[in-house]
Amino acid sequence: MVNKKVKDIEVEVKTKKVTAKVKKEGKKLDVVVDTEKVDVEVHADGENKEFVLDSKKLDINVTKTEEGTTVVVESENALLKKAGTVLSKFWVKKFNK
Numbered sequence: 613m614v615n616k617k618v619k620d621i622e623v624e625v626k627t628k629k630v631t632a633k634v635k636k637e638g639k640k641l642d643v644v645v646d647t648e649k650v651d652v653e654v655h656a657d658g659e660n661k662e663f664v665l666d667s668k669k670l671d672i673n674v675t676k677t678e679e680g681t682t683v684v685v686e687s688e689n690a691l692l693k694k695a696g697t698v699l700s701k702f703w704v705k706k707f708n709k
Contacts, residue, residue: 619636619638620636620637620638621634621635621636622634622635622636623635629647629648630645630646630647631644631645631646631647632644632645632646633645639656639657639658640656640657640658641654641655641656641657642654642655643655649667649668650665650666650667651664651665651666651667652664652665652666659676659677659678660676660677660678661675661676661707662674662675662676663675663700663703663707665696665699669687669688669689669692670685670686670687670689670692670693670695670696671684671685671686671687671696672684672685672686672696672699672700674700674703674704674707676704676707676708681704681707681708683700683704685697685700
């Protein structure tokens with residue numbers, strides 16, 4: 613089986629509760645998923661990468677640049693903050709591959 617990489621793609625999907633957009637051009641990737649309660653964005657452009665999760669009770673922002681990786685987890689609830697920290701560690705590992 614031949615493994616071919618997808619060069620350029622643009623997809624937009626809308627349902628009653630979810631809107632998803634994926635756009636890939638070369639090494640640039642933009643993924644945006646919007647729901648009523650949560651908005652998730654992933655942006656990658658070469659070495660610069662960003663993950664953003666925005667909800668009413670939890671906000672996560674993981675940004676990787678040439679200078680380093682920045683992680684911001686904000687929450688009203690301590691348990692949600694711990695869950696957000698675990699999720700942010702996953703994205704840091706994914707970005708540092």
